[in-house]
Amino acid sequence: xxxxxxxxxxxxxxxxxxxxxxxxxxxxxxxxxxxxxxxxxxxxxxxxxxxxxxxxxxxxxxxxxxxxxxxxxxxxxxxxxxxxxxxxxxxxxxxxxxxxxxxxxxxxxxxxxxxxxxxxxxxxxxxxxxxxxxxxxxxxxxxxxxxxxxxxxxxxxxxxxxxxxxxxxxxxxxxxxxxxxxxxxxxxxxxxxxxxxxxxxxxxxxxxxxxxxxxxxxxxxxxxxxxxxxxxxxxxxxxxxxxxxxxxxxxxxxxxxxxxxxxxxxxxxxxxxxxxxxxxxxxxxxxxxxxxxxxxxxxxxxxxxxxxxxxxxxxxxxxxxxxxxxxxxxxxxxxxxxxxxxxxxxxxxxxxxxxxxxxxxx
Amino acid sequence: xxxxxxxxxxxxxxxxxxxxxxxxxxxxxxxxxxxxxxxxxxxxxxxxxxxxxxxxxxxxxxxxxxxxxxxxxxxxxxxxxxxxxxxxxxxxxxxxxxxxxxxxxxxxxxxxxxxxxxxxxxxxxxxxxxxxxxxxxxxxxxxxxxxxxxxxxxxxxxxxxxxxxxxxxxxxxxxxxxxxxxxxxxxxxxxxxxxxxxxxxxxxxxxxxxxxxxxxxxxxxxxxxxxxxxxxxxxxxxxxxxxxxxxxxxxxxxxxxxxxxxxxxxxxxxxxxxxxxxxxxxxxxxxxxxxxxxxxxxxxxxxxxxxxxxxxxxxxxxxxxxxxxxxxxxxxxxxxxxxxxxxxxxxxxxxxxxxxxxxxxxxxxxxxxxxxxxxxxxxxxxx
Numbered sequence: 103x104x105x106x107x108x109x110x111x112x113x114x115x116x117x118x119x120x121x122x123x124x125x126x127x128x129x130x131x132x133x134x135x136x137x138x139x140x141x142x143x144x145x146x147x148x149x150x151x152x153x154x155x156x157x158x159x160x161x162x163x164x165x166x167x168x169x170x171x172x173x174x175x176x177x178x179x180x181x182x183x184x185x186x187x188x189x190x191x192x193x194x195x196x197x198x199x200x201x202x203x204x205x206x207x208x209x210x211x212x213x214x215x216x217x218x219x220x221x222x223x224x225x226x227x228x229x230x231x232x233x234x235x236x237x238x239x240x241x242x243x244x245x246x247x248x249x250x251x252x253x254x255x256x257x258x259x260x261x262x263x264x265x266x267x268x269x270x271x272x273x274x275x276x277x278x279x280x281x282x283x284x285x286x287x288x289x290x291x292x293x294x295x296x297x298x299x300x301x302x303x304x305x306x307x308x309x310x311x312x313x314x315x316x317x318x319x320x321x322x323x324x325x326x327x328x329x330x331x332x333x334x335x336x337x338x339x340x341x342x343x344x345x346x347x348x349x350x351x352x353x354x355x356x357x358x359x360x361x362x363x364x365x366x367x368x369x370x371x372x373x374x375x376x377x378x379x380x381x382x383x384x385x386x387x388x389x390x391x392x393x394x395x396x397x398x399x400x401x402x403x404x405x406x407x408x409x410x411x412x413x414x415x416x417x418x419x420x421x422x423x424x425x426x427x428x429x430x431x432x433x434x435x436x437x438x439x440x441x442x443x444x445x446x447x448x449x450x451x452x453x454x455x456x457x458x459x460x461x462x463x464x
Numbered sequence: 465x466x467x468x469x470x471x472x473x474x475x476x477x478x479x480x481x482x483x484x485x486x487x488x489x490x491x492x493x494x495x496x497x498x499x500x501x502x503x504x505x506x507x508x509x510x511x512x513x514x515x516x517x518x519x520x521x522x523x524x525x526x527x528x529x530x531x532x533x534x535x536x537x538x539x540x541x542x543x544x545x546x547x548x549x550x551x552x553x554x555x556x557x558x559x560x561x562x563x564x565x566x567x568x569x570x571x572x573x574x575x576x577x578x579x580x581x582x583x584x585x586x587x588x589x590x591x592x593x594x595x596x597x598x599x600x601x602x603x604x605x606x607x608x609x610x611x612x613x614x615x616x617x618x619x620x621x622x623x624x625x626x627x628x629x630x631x632x633x634x635x636x637x638x639x640x641x642x643x644x645x646x647x648x649x650x651x652x653x654x655x656x657x658x659x660x661x662x663x664x665x666x667x668x669x670x671x672x673x674x675x676x677x678x679x680x681x682x683x684x685x686x687x688x689x690x691x692x693x694x695x696x697x698x699x700x701x702x703x704x705x706x707x708x709x710x711x712x713x714x715x716x717x718x719x720x721x722x723x724x725x726x727x728x729x730x731x732x733x734x735x736x737x738x739x740x741x742x743x744x745x746x747x748x749x750x751x752x753x754x755x756x757x758x759x760x761x762x763x764x765x766x767x768x769x770x771x772x773x774x775x776x777x778x779x780x781x782x783x784x785x786x787x788x789x790x791x792x793x794x795x796x797x798x799x800x801x802x803x804x805x806x807x808x809x810x811x812x813x814x815x816x817x818x819x820x821x822x823x824x825x826x827x828x829x830x831x832x833x834x835x836x837x838x839x840x841x842x843x844x845x846x847x
Contacts, residue, residue: 106778132778175774178794221844222771223778 106130107272108220109229110212111166111174113159115294116231116275118166119283122290123274124229131172132223135160136211139180140188140305165293177219179211186210188305192318195311198366199440200347202409203303204259208232213267220270227270232256235276236268239394239452244268246394246453248446251279258409261444261456262392312345327371329354332364332380343371349381349436362436382433383464386443388426388457395454398426404450405430407437407459413450426457437462467780468826472666472819473615473643473759474784478709479668479820485514485712486670489705497702498693507704514711521714522660522677523651530676530684530697531707535642536566537687538661538676539609541698542638543570545685546606552578558600558608558635560584560592561802562619566661567609567640568798580604589751590619590803598629605635612644612660616786616799616815617750618759620648624655631656636682642666642674646717647725647756658682664706668820669713673706720820728758728818731827735760735816738831743838749800749813758818761786761800763809767841770794772814775837781830784815 109121111133125131135157136142142157160176167174187203187210194201212230220228233254239245246268248255263271275283287295306314316324324342331337338356340346343366346353350363354375362381365374386407391398398420404413405428415431428443437443437459444456469477478486493510495503512526519526532538546555552574559571561583568583575581582600586592592610601608608630613620623639630637638659644650646667652660660677664670676698678684684697691699717724739746739762749761764772769785773794776783786797800810816830 132774173778175777177770177774218844219771219774222768222841223775224840 104128104130105226106132106224107227107229108132108134108216108223108225110216110231111135111163112231112300113162113166113294113297114231114300115287115292115297116233116283118163118231118292118294119278119286119290120229120231120274121166121172122170122286122292124272125170125172131170132225133163133167133172133174134216134219135163135174135176136179136183136216137176138183138211138304141183141207142304162294162297169290169292177216179215182215183207183211188318191303192315194440195315195344196319196322196368197440198344198368200438201440202259202442203305205262205442208259209262213263213271217267217270227272229272229274231275232260232273233275233280234260234273236271236273241395247276248451248453249273249276249278251275254280255410257446257453258406258411258442258444261442261453262390264392265394265396312342315345325371327373329356329373329375332374332376337361337375340373343373344368346373348438364436378435380464381436383430383435383437383462384433385427385429385463386434386437386459387421387461387463388428388443389460391426391455391457393455399445399447399454402431402448403454404446404448405434405456406444406446407434408441413446415448416445418445425460427463466826466829467782468830469782469821470816470818470826470830471782471784473618473815473817475665475671476668476819477821478665478670479713479716481716482669482709482713486705486709489708493704493708497704498691507702510704510708511702514707517711517715518662518675521645521650521718522662522675523649524653524677525680527695528652528677528680530678530694531702531710532674532676532698533672533703534665534674535564535640535661535663536674538659538674539564539566539638539640540570541676541684541687542659542661543567543574543607543609544687545683547574547577547579548685550606553580554604555606556580556582556602556604558582558584558597558605560586560610560621562586562590562614562617562799563609563611564615564640564642567611571609586802588804589754590614590617590749590799591751591754592621592626594622594625594629597626598633601630601633601635605633607636607638609638609640612639612641613648613756614750614799615643616797617761617803618643618756618817619750620644620754620756623657627656641677643756643759646714646721647758649721652677652679659684664710664713667713667717669710670706673703673710675710724820725757731818731822731824732757732760732816734824734827735818735831736762738827739834742831742835747809749803749805749809760816760818761813762816763800763805763813764838764842765809765812766845767812767838768845769812769814771841771844772812772837775841776814776833779833779837781833784817786810786813786815 111117187207191201191203216228233249234257235247326339329338346363361375364376398418405416406413417429419427445454493507495507497507515526519529571581627637636658641660642663645662658679663674747763785794797810
């Protein structure tokens, strides 16, 4: 049956092909590119004949829509992106944590605001170019699964989608390899077929997080502070603690290394460093956990503590003070507060949920 | 179901008469109007005919018409010339907060280069206060620029009175009259207006051609250099087919003016009555008694204007929010916010602009579809 679907078209090859696949299946596709302001600045290039308005990705998406013969709109979500993604990102860093903004962008921008847009446009739901699969779960409801192309797996960024949302979401690339996606794009003559992968954080196109933080929070200008070992001995100085992340080795300028950041203390403007073996964690503590089945899993699970982390065997324990602890069967190196601990079933295929890391225990 | 095009203020379908004039010029007037030979003469004749047709539409002499690439060029030419021959800090310019970006952005550019620029606020009804306008003029004011009718709201400014106030203080007066041509009877020769900008494609001519009215005796420094066309006021080989289409569109719009004004007023009343009955909380923007007969700007509280435009498009109904950036994402309307509309009402506004292709059946279809679409967009936003 032909349905109307809204496809979030970023102007990359993946969402282009997602739109093409649904159109090929006979659905009526409305492509929408979100104007995210700074978040759309990734490929900003000086104005030229082809790239006209500071939104070159939107131009590529329009081009793809023309090729596919589907509608395309550009929707202004600049204020919402700033409030839901950029500002919390800066606040997390300022609190000494290592945020992962893509998760909030998915939950708030793509699978809440854009889902409402789909409803407003009379569409069945939102489809994206994420590499993830939606399929029946053991309990009969819908579940979220890792994609066929494990290299491109993006389920980590989708861990906190409410289960009801899955009813109105489609991931057409879940059963494809990336090379098949590119081949389809070439076959269809899409302008995005050879477009390079997007990397890193979209609103920090040059990758310089510390410079971006200085721009985002000019009030908290970085000042030099001490770098100390766990025993309190002072080893050197840094130019500003905010922006460092646990496990980081580069940019410390210490002799007698290798030293690694173990902890960021923004209130003291202090970095605590340690040797590699001191960063191994046997467990992490979580806040704001969410579970697709409504409750934390019991029994053995697999857990990833960062994107592309090879998951480890673990167990979820409910702490007395309502916090959750995830205990790893083998120690995990340098889990960072602010990142997500994402939990999969024992087969490492179905996503069960997860939470935000607040701390680690050795 | 037939699509309904209600975005005439953005661009109008090219009139059959204009299509024929363009084709005629392409086929039979391919010479360069500056050439001596018969082919040049044929092109010159096409230009002269079009100049007369446009001048008649403006209520002015043909010599006062300078053809340009459009109203943006015309606006820029007039504003830019205030910087000639005086130190920038001594140059003062007065304009209005609801102007089109082709005026406003150039005014801001001049300000950043050192000119003094006064951007006057408007009243709640979108109109300039005459006393406030007069009070802003100083002995150093080199130009006052106020649009005749607004593209987003259709609000008509009291151009005759404003021009008289400017003339009384010796200040040259310019008006961006893009939305007025073909919609209001114009008699520029009878007004102390020095410059006026026009665009062909808003009244059924082709895109890429416009005109600047320059009152006899008023100065005009060309923006471009490279030839003596248009009596030295706009160099570059004339866009003969485009200009011919512009002339033909002016002629037909002028012939139909009275009939179309009353027809549009009736259709707009039908549209507003239908909206008001189905959606009593809808708010009409701009003083109805001072608005172009074919333009209706309405806020639908609780609905996003951007989403409404998309949802109506999917129903085959073409309308607009106030201002779209080139990439297509909607900017907050500077016109509605200048009228004191709260941001929440400004962001839920859409513009309906009517034209020759619209009849009562088309309006009835819009009135039938709109309540359901508004309800759906509202519900989705509140969810």
